[in-house]
Amino acid sequence: MSVAHLSLRRRMRERGLDAVTLLVLPGVLFVLALFIYPFIYGLVLSFEPKDGGWWLANYQKFFSEPFLYETIWLTLQIAIPATLLNTVLSVPVALRVRLMKRQKLLTTILVIPITLGTVMVADGLLTYLGPRGWLNRVLVDFGITDSPVRLIHNYWGVMLSLVISGFPFTFLLTLSYVTGIDPALEQAGAMLGAKARQRFFRILLPLLAPGLAITLALAFVQAFTVFPSAILLGAPAGPTRVISIVAYQAAFEQFDYPLASAIAMLMALIQVVIIAALLGARTLVFRGPVSTGKG
Amino acid sequence: MPIASRDFRELRLEGVGRDFGQLHALRDVNLTVKRGEFVALLGPSGCGKSTALNCISGLLQPTDGAIWLDDTRLDDIGPEDRGFGMVFQNYALFPHMTVRRNIGFGLTTHRRPRDEIERRVYEALALVRLETQAEKLPGQLSGGQQQRVAIARAIVVEPPLVLMDEPLSNLDAKLRLEMRAEIRRIHTMLGCSTIYVTHDQEEALSLADRIMVMIDGQPRQIGTPEDLYVRPSSAAVAEFMGYRNLLRSPARTVPGGSGVTVMIGGAHVLGTAMEPVDGDATVAIRPDDLHPTVDGPIAATVEIAEYHGRDFYAVARGRDGEDLYFRSSQRVGPGETVHLSVLPERVLVFPA
Numbered sequence: 001m002s003v004a005h006l007s008l009r010r011r012m013r014e015r016g017l018d019a020v021t022l023l024v025l026p027g028v029l030f031v032l033a034l035f036i037y038p039f040i041y042g043l044v045l046s047f048e049p050k051d052g053g054w055w056l057a058n059y060q061k062f063f064s065e066p067f068l069y070e071t072i073w074l075t076l077q078i079a080i081p082a083t084l085l086n087t088v089l090s091v092p093v094a095l096r097v098r099l100m101k102r103q104k105l106l107t108t109i110l111v112i113p114i115t116l117g118t119v120m121v122a123d124g125l126l127t128y129l130g131p132r133g134w135l136n137r138v139l140v141d142f143g144i145t146d147s148p149v150r151l152i153h154n155y156w157g158v159m160l161s162l163v164i165s166g167f168p169f170t171f172l173l174t175l176s177y178v179t180g181i182d183p184a185l186e187q188a189g190a191m192l193g194a195k196a197r198q199r200f201f202r203i204l205l206p207l208l209a210p211g212l213a214i215t216l217a218l219a220f221v222q223a224f225t226v227f228p229s230a231i232l233l234g235a236p237a238g239p240t241r242v243i244s245i246v247a248y249q250a251a252f253e254q255f256d257y258p259l260a261s262a263i264a265m266l267m268a269l270i271q272v273v274i275i276a277a278l279l280g281a282r283t284l285v286f287r288g289p290v291s292t293g294k295g
Numbered sequence: 296m297p298i299a300s301r302d303f304r305e306l307r308l309e310g311v312g313r314d315f316g317q318l319h320a321l322r323d324v325n326l327t328v329k330r331g332e333f334v335a336l337l338g339p340s341g342c343g344k345s346t347a348l349n350c351i352s353g354l355l356q357p358t359d360g361a362i363w364l365d366d367t368r369l370d371d372i373g374p375e376d377r378g379f380g381m382v383f384q385n386y387a388l389f390p391h392m393t394v395r396r397n398i399g400f401g402l403t404t405h406r407r408p409r410d411e412i413e414r415r416v417y418e419a420l421a422l423v424r425l426e427t428q429a430e431k432l433p434g435q436l437s438g439g440q441q442q443r444v445a446i447a448r449a450i451v452v453e454p455p456l457v458l459m460d461e462p463l464s465n466l467d468a469k470l471r472l473e474m475r476a477e478i479r480r481i482h483t484m485l486g487c488s489t490i491y492v493t494h495d496q497e498e499a500l501s502l503a504d505r506i507m508v509m510i511d512g513q514p515r516q517i518g519t520p521e522d523l524y525v526r527p528s529s530a531a532v533a534e535f536m537g538y539r540n541l542l543r544s545p546a547r548t549v550p551g552g553s554g555v556t557v558m559i560g561g562a563h564v565l566g567t568a569m570e571p572v573d574g575d576a577t578v579a580i581r582p583d584d585l586h587p588t589v590d591g592p593i594a595a596t597v598e599i600a601e602y603h604g605r606d607f608y609a610v611a612r613g614r615d616g617e618d619l620y621f622r623s624s625q626r627v628g629p630g631e632t633v634h635l636s637v638l639p640e641r642v643l644v645f646p647a
Contacts, residue, residue: 184387187354190374191381192401192452202400206391286391288434 039268046262058262068263071243072270078155078230078242079223082162086219087212089167090174095204098178107175110168118165122232125161126152157233158240162223170219177211178204206286213282217275224271243267303365303455305329306351306488312359313346320346321512324360328456328490333482335491335503339535343512344492345460351490352458353377364455375404380449380457380487384464386441388433394420394444395429401452419447422481439470443477450487459491463498475501496536500524508532528569530577530645538579538643539620546576546644555644560593560613560635566642575647582608584641585621591636595619600627611635 012018049057062068097103113121129135129151136148151157181204189199227244234240243263251260306328313321321343328334336344349355351362353374362369369377380401388397398419402412420426423443433441442462449457462478463471479502482489493499499506500520507517516528527533534541544557546568555568557578566578585593595611598618607623611633621635 182385182387184383184385185389187374188381188383188387188389188448189400189404190354191352191379192448193375193378193404194400195375195404198404203389288390288432 042261042264045258046265048258050256050258058259059266061259062262062266068246071241071246072266074239075224075226075242075244076270078158078162078226078240079220082159082166082223083216083220086163086166086170086223087174087216089163090171090215091178091208091212093171094175094178095200097175107172110171112168113165114168118161118228119232121165122161122229125157125164125233129157129160152233154235155239158226158230161229161233162226165229166219166222169222170215173215173218174208174211177208177215180211181207209285210282210287213278217278220274220278221271224274225267303330305365306456307363308347308351308360309363310360311347311350311357311362313343313350313355314358319512321350321357322359324514326507326514326517328488330455330488331486333489333491333502333504335493335499335506336509337493337496337499337506337535338509340494342509344494344509346512347509348458348460348490348492351456352379352381378452378454380452380454382442382445382449382457382459382462384461386433386445386465388441388444388448390433393430393432394425394436397433397444398448398451400448405452415451419451422450422484423447423477438466439474442466442474446478446481450481450485453487455488457487457489459489461492461494463493463495471498478502508535510535526569527579527643530579533579533643533645537581539582540578540580540585542578542580542617543647544576544578544644545574546572546578548573554639557642557644558615559637559642560595560611560617560619561615562593562613564592564637564642565639566644567640568644570646572644572646577645577647579643579645580637580641582620582622585619585635585637587621587623587625587627587633588636589634591634593619593635593637595633595635597627597629597631597633600629609633 006014009018046058047055049055049061051057097106100106127133131148131150135151136145139145139149140147151160185203185207186199189203194202225244226242227248230236230240230242230245234242236245244267247260247263247267250256250263308324308326311321311324312319324347326334336347338344346355350357351369353369353372353376357370389400392400395416399412399416402415407415416429417426420429423446425440425443425447428436428440428444433444436444442465445462459478463474466474475498478491482502491499491502500523503520505517505519506523508515508523510531516523516532518526523532523536527536527538530538530541540559542557542559544559546555546557546566548555548568549565553568555566555572555576556563557566557576558564559578559580593613595613597609597611600607600609600623605624607625607627609621609623609627611619611621613619619635621633623633627633
């Protein structure tokens, strides 16, 4: 009997559509109401300049004022190193932690910065790294430096905060990818004469690469949209005037919602381009299951 | 380069043991494997046979004793420098490499010239009859094919010693028989020394030149398959070698020779003492050696009879209430009374 002779209901089921499919409806509505609609609203708004003019006036303004367009570069200068640092640091740590027995304890400690939130972390860092904080007092009292090291209200303050709040996130993701790799593969590599370095580059890394691309993408989004720590720990008027700050200023200081929307759209565009590049690179590497045994 | 050439004389394990915390996973292993020999480590799960294999491979450090390859002590040499081949239970093929690159991996780490790698990979592929699958990924192969790739990958570097950790346990029954013959064929062709871990006595009997039976982390008997099959050294080994009937009985020596009389199913039967025994004993008899005959001394009532094609496998209850497992070439049915007999040399009597 060919498929054409089946009832509509059965043909739908063949394609995986049945009553259970309706369960996705609330989710779809939720996404439409809270994500798609605001996004399209913002997109349309960005094409309606506050002071009139042609539809691309907001974008033209952004790219004609160095004060605005330079923020893209400033943000990337913070986001890219932070993303790379967190991810690259996560791999060796995850490889080590994988072998530990007290994994739970360590992962719990590492999750704490995530639960505290950026503002709390920023506040703690301000006190700890400040001119009269523990760190500088130790450095100066022990004569390691003559004067307090400046680690807050500049680029390094923001970077530190991004590492503290971003590392646990990339680490946990990486750990889950690492533990998914069958330890027997490394043992097989060792038995075939591969030294630790060869085992890492020829077995672990290729199997880890797809997961690392996802980790990089998520870590980048987190770092690119940095806002509270850029204000609290950085120099929001200078080197850490990131793009989200100018979007905020446009919206809530100049009350130019269309311009703020345009900046938000540009942020989205940059993120999409970079994530697309990362995920595109992912298709170049092996993406199958990371173990082959049956059972 | 691997430390070992193929021209070694023997691998020696001297008092090798391994503890995991308080647990003695492995104790007092003394074993010599000669070049070209096929040795099986046989035992129930958790008996330490895989631990022993991992100590030989270098993936695990022994906590006691020493492992020697001729005059080289192996304990301080890492697995990557020992140059042994290993076939893992789950094959452990690199999922991101084609069959060809999987097999060639060991040759590239040893920095062989490219044309040599190509030639030897091709030879290995031919040996396991997978020439047509060279460019496939492991995930595209069946279990049996993956197994063959794993074997090819282990032997292509011409290791002095091939270690196999339950290589057939993930295959279905039919494939297991085929691969068993395949492993035997490859071993005969290449003559590489092999240490083979298994819990399947039939596998060990059919493949190995010698078998080491391990129970509770200790070797209990080392011998040829015939030795173990016919003359197990203890009741525990006998049980593992298929002596299904293990009965408690008092044993009395018969003057002259090693004969003893024991009670089986309430009847007096002549047996063979494996060690001097007088008093409490354990009697071991294979179901295959216990048959119903017209005038057999052991009267018993059949409880269960399974038809096995060639014969019947049955359980009967003796007069003393003990269950006896036996085989019968004639049809037997539940409720029937049978008279079982057994040759004295097939009644093994061990001190209890």
